Amino acid sequence: MTSSNEDFSASVRAHFRYLVEDLGFALGEDEWRQSSASYVVGYVSGTRYVRLLWGRKDAQFYFSVHRSEGGGVPPRESPVNEWFYIFELMHHLVPDRGWVWDLDIGASDPTPGQLDEKVRLNAEVLRRYGWEILQGKRWYDSEAKAMVGGA
Numbered sequence: 001m002t003s004s005n006e007d008f009s010a011s012v013r014a015h016f017r018y019l020v021e022d023l024g025f026a027l028g029e030d031e032w033r034q035s036s037a038s039y040v041v042g043y044v045s046g047t048r049y050v051r052l053l054w055g056r057k058d059a060q061f062y063f064s065v066h067r068s069e070g071g072g073v074p075p076r077e078s079p080v081n082e083w084f085y086i087f088e089l090m091h092h093l094v095p096d097r098g099w100v101w102d103l104d105i106g107a108s109d110p111t112p113g114q115l116d117e118k119v120r121l122n123a124e125v126l127r128r129y130g131w132e133i134l135q136g137k138r139w140y141d142s143e144a145k146a147m148v149g150g151a
Helices: 003-015 017-021 086-093 099-103 112-129 131-135
Strands: 026-033 038-044 048-055 060-067 083-085 138-141 146-149
Touching: 003 017, 003 026, 003 038, 003 112, 048 112, 048 131, 060 086, 060 112, 083 086, 086 112, 086 138, 112 131, 131 138
Parallel strands: none
Antiparallel strands: 026 038, 038 048, 048 060, 060 083, 138 146
16 A cells, blocks of 8 residues: 555545544445555445545546445445435535535645645535435435435
């Protein structure tokens, strides 16, 4: 694991600490995946799975929230309305802002400060706009592009 991966993991664990401390999530994944050249950190609760995946090969950041059954890791092929990317939620809630660029890491080898700032912003956005989703009270249906009732 490179120091950038370690920086990513440490930053995610620091900025998303509220998932564990305030909402009872547990760390489900925190690992480098050689096969996909990506680093993934995931948090699981009884109804939600929050996954932050940094694809180093394609320099993309995939931040998604999934419905979770029984506190397990979501299946790799979840139906479209069972998960969403955080920038999709932000497009729905605050449509006049370029969330894809604000929230994406956008480089395969950012400085530790740049990386930490992007992770911090993503953690802040989820906490501010997704609190009820994280609690299981609401859900963002990406197919319908609408907020709906819980679970």
